[in-house]
Amino acid sequence: MGAEIGVRPSTEAAHEEWMAGAPGRLRRTLPEAGSVLAVVARPGDEACYLGAVLDAFRVGGSEVNVLAFSRGDASPFNDSMERLGSIRPFEFDAAASALRATHCVLADYPEAELRRLPIAQLAERVIRMIREWRVDLLVTVDGRVGDRTAANVCCRAGRELAVPVLGWTLPHAVARSVREATGLSVTGDADGRIDFELQVRRTIQRYAMLAHWSQSRGDGTHLARLTVQGDREWLRWLVPTPACEDTPERGAE
Template identity: 35%
Template sequence: MGEDTQATTRAGQVRALLDEPGAVLAVVAHPDDESFGLGAVLDRLAAAGTPVTVLCFTRGEASTLGGEQADLGAVRAKELDTAATVLGVTRTVLLDYPDGDLAHVSLDELAGHVESLAAEVRPTYLLAFDPDGVTSHPDHMRATEAALAVADRSVLPVVGWTLPAQVADQLNAEFGTALVGSRPDVVDLTLPVSRKRQREAIACHRSQSTDNPLLHRRLDLLGDTEHLRLLRPQLLPPPAHERS
């Protein structure tokens, strides 16, 4: 199969997954990841009637933003609930692992939470950040590792949210950040989105979005598109002539 055909097949798989009426389980590290990163995609899914569950591993208490809050973890938990409602998320599950230290938590333990929730939700696929975490944050990478570990055991497909390399490079030049983007040839689907409810959900995360020019600049550069990769493909049945 040629490279162009493979790319078309992967794009078709991602689009087919997004169009499926079945449930979706999003796996993230921090309150606000569901809005700042996945918000426009989750909004699109929920608006189409797809039941969306969000599993978040930490309460985000170690953030350098909103540090004036007496109990930042509690504040961010409430922000998550409010933002999820705006996005039309069906259910959120917030765990209490230490923010910034997910890399030191057993991968089997984290994957166990994903697996247990997936058994309840029965998702068509898992949605996560790209394996590099997009922002290079170790927690983001570990959350995606957990999703991929479950996918490998359960044959669930995994769709990853990524940034175009051009956008990541522009933001790194402007803000001195370490965002990691994807080249056009590894982006499987460019998805038209609306930012309206995503921006409303972002505003719910007041502790993290009030003084966050990087976030708003990213949304401006992305415009009305998001970019997705098929991190684990959907296992298709073998051709008829190969079946016994």
């Protein structure tokens, strides 16, 4: 594994632009959580978007669990000789192992139909996992990406059980740099909506991304995004609770 990616000058400029308007409540450490459940729409998102954050939670003492709703068979990339629906569940297991997840579940809904399924139906699966694994914090991908199904489902489940939800996001200025560098459909969030800016390590995340080897041609886009982000990740509360505001924070190593 190579040396960690540093913040390039263009990234520093985007970061400084964002920090100029950053709210004073911005936090630099993760909230306390005994058991974290990452919920994503498809295999790969748990590594490409959430890998560094989940590693930070685990290093801080949290149990990490992962749920993906589909096999990721709608991906335009396939560098294997197998059908994506057959190979990607194994890649998901390998990535979860790299992230040292305690539990990982692939729900096996058709990816192409995921957006059309009732939110309540998908949320029921998340609710079962919360209860079974005694989850006290949900983490998902938001940031105004093209598909917000997982974020919507987490919000539904979190509100029903009073479990807080954190969403991965980017500040508008950084998102703009990401779009220009990669073409990814991400618009980010306004400064006042972002609650956390974390300094992270990328090593474990990269190992988890390599586990999705059928997607290697597509990984170049996400590696370019990580170059823009440098060693920073941003999160915001999608579903906060009073308990979240009063909970002691823990450093993300």
